[in-house]
Amino acid sequence: MSATAQKTADLVTPEILVQRAREMVPQLKARAAQCEADRKVPAETVAEMQEAGFFRVLQPKKYGGYEMDPQVFYDVCMTLAEGCMSTAWIYGVIGVHNWQIALFDPQAAEDVFGKDTNTRIASTYMPKGQVTPVEGGFRFSGRWGFSSGIDHCDWVFLGGLIFTEGQPPEYRTFLLPKSDYEVVDTWHVMGLKGTGSKDIVVKDVFVPEYRTHKASDGFMGTNPGRETFTAELYKLPFGQIFVRAVSSAAIGGLQGALDTFVDFAKVRVGDMGNKTSEQAPAQLAVAETAAAVDEMKLVLRRNFDVLMGKIRAGQPLDDIAQRLHFRFQASQVVERCAKHAYQLFSACGGRGIFLDFPLHRYMTDIMAARGHYANNPEQFGRNYGGVTLGKDNTDYFI
Secondary structure (H helix, E strand, O other): OOHHHHHHHHHOOHHHHHHHHHHHHHHHHHHHHHHHHHOOOOHHHHHHHHHHOHHHOOOOHHHOOOOOOHHHHHHHHHHHHOOOHHHHHHHHHHHHHHHHHHHOOHHHHHHHHOOOOOOOEEEEEEEEEEEEEEOOEEEEEEEEEEEOOHHHOOEEEEEEEEOOOOOOOEEEEEEEEHHHOEEEOOOOOOOOHHHOOEEEEEEEEEEEHHHEEEHHHHHHOOOHHHHOOOOHHHHOOHHHHHHHHOOHHHHHHHHHHHHHHHHHHHHOEOOOOOEHHHOHHHHHHHHHHHHHHHHHHHHHHHHHHHHHHHHHOOOOOOOHHHHHHHHHHHHHHHHHHHHHHHHHHHOOHHHHHOOOOOHHHHHHHHHHHOOOHHHOHHHHHHHHHHHHOOOOOOOOOO
16 A cells, blocks of 8 residues: 555544445435336445445555444444435445455455456355355356445355265355356345345356355454464454344345435325324334434444454454344344334325335345345354353354
8 A cells, every 4th residue: 555545544534434425325315216216326425435435444554444343334334225225235245345355365356456446346255156166266267146236346255065974964155256156137126225235157267266255254353364364353253244234224224214214204194184293103113214314324333342452452353142142133224224124104184105106215225135044033043042041052143
């Protein structure tokens, strides 16, 4: 990193980044309908996010990043979601990859950022890859769904399992360049339409060993990049930081829905002459939604304050019960947001069903986010509760 670039990075503060995101919200609202129609975030929006420095929040300083605490990353994501949840979603997904790359062998980061530190990585972590070990790496094939923001990226993280006789399957993330995969447009959906989360097809390509990352290293903190990328940020468990990357946009989306409803309800007089602002369901919906947004943001920030505090104090992150607790809280977010978004929608009366009324977009985007594997509170709640009751932990993505 050049001295000039380092000086520029040092001048950027969390407050500046969040303010830049706040200033983008009106434009994101104006582009939301086109974003949905095109089924991908506009290229100019991605360019503006790149120019604003958003993708550098978690990126290693060696490659022009800021190495800020994850709370900053989530604050930017939640703010963007107030304008367009699809934009915030791909930011959360793509942006967290600039953190994960620091876990790999350092040569992987050099492959991605060595010529251009603005390079972006997409992903789909489904364990769909067919993997054959060969000298120096693996032959790799498969088809994956849900690669959010893939149109704006030149690399991709893909999930795969390595099977060894007599041992449990080993999950790894495989890093591939654009030349090694095909994008198949399957993205015709009811929510998060603008994320462009298309399919990825790989046909028998070679992936060197250094461009893979073991899930077990992410859990134990024994990542190959730990001697090169030494910032405290990269000592966080992958399971903790990733799950919030796919749930935090829903909190900002719910705030956007609340703002939309308040502006509407303050002046709305229904066909029967009733003022929406005087209706009990509307008043209760506003109060409960505002309180829920505040609470979910507080819990998010508190949890990472705890984790980063332990890292800075040199304490191990070996409290599995605590990690399961935080994991369960992350999984609850989207379902809670969906409940409150529907509560607001219900208080709109007939006006809420019209396509030119933007609240429905927030609601369907939040509901679509609930489909992500990481946002299933029942599954992770049962595991957390079972461990609390003396059962063995079944989830190592924590």
